[in-house]
Amino acid sequence: LAACPPLPDPRTDGEARVAEVRATYGRMLTDVAYRIENAALFDTAVPTTRQFETAMAMWAGVSASTPDDEVARRAAMAVLAFDTARAHAETVGLAHLPAQARDRARRAAGAARLARAAATDAERTAAQDQVVRILRPLALYYLPDPDRLPRAISPTRVPGV
Numbered sequence: 001l002a003a004c005p006p007l008p009d010p011r012t013d014g015e016a017r018v019a020e021v022r023a024t025y026g027r028m029l030t031d032v033a034y035r036i037e038n039a040a041l042f043d044t045a046v047p048t049t050r051q052f053e054t055a056m057a058m059w060a061g062v063s064a065s066t067p068d069d070e071v072a073r074r075a076a077m078a079v080l081a082f083d084t085a086r087a088h089a090e091t092v093g094l095a096h097l098p099a100q101a102r103d104r105a106r107r108a109a110g111a112a113r114l115a116r117a118a119a120t121d122a123e124r125t126a127a128q129d130q131v132v133r134i135l136r137p138l139a140l141y142y143l144p145d146p147d148r149l150p151r152a153i154s155p156t157r158v159p160g161v
Contacts, residue, residue, distance in 0.1 A: 010068040014075030018059050021082045028086075032112040032131065032144050036105050040096040041089035043142035048085040055081035101138050108134035112149075 028034050028041065040046045044053055055078040062071055094102045108131050115127035128149060136146040 010072040014062075014071045017075045018078050021056075021078055025082065032149060033109040033116070035144050036109040036112065036135075037093055038086075038089040038096075039094075039105075039140070039142050040092050041085055043096065045142075046085070046088070046096070048081070048088040052078075052081040052085040097140065101140065104134050104138060105143070108138075 028038075035042055041049055044050050055074070059074050059078045062074055066074075089096070094105055097105050111127045111130040111134065115124050115131060118124035118127055132146045132149050135143055135149070
């Protein structure tokens with residue numbers, strides 16, 4: 001038995017798995033182009049997204065007194081719900097948006113990628129302004145807030161997204 005690896009701790013394993021989901025989701029939230037092109041992941045009216053939000057709320061209720069099997073169950077639910085919501089959003093892509101918004105959203109995502117990759121501050125500012133001009137009239141609550149975009153578009157690609 002001494003030569004066998006230790007059994008995984010369900011609490012530690014669950015915490016690590018949910019931490020990974022949170023980190024990935026956080027990177028997605030800060031990637032403006034990703035948020036535009038996969039808006040269903042950020043729209044709580046979408047059943048898979050709502051299930052993910054519910055699973056994360058259930059995870060938030062985990063405490064030191066939560067039994068290990070319940071911790072493992074809630075962590076598994078959070079990971080599965082996230083993977084499902086992400087897969088759905090990436091499958092439907094821009095088709096989640098109203099038909100009249102898709103072309104403008106596609107242009108906004110392209111401008112967001114240009115802003116992120118811009119070599120100069122002037123290029124980045126021009127591209128950010130373009131994203132704001134395109135998104136503001138769309139006024140879709142699940143798309144990035146145009147008033148906060150210049151801070152959200154970073155000059156480098158977010159790794160892992």
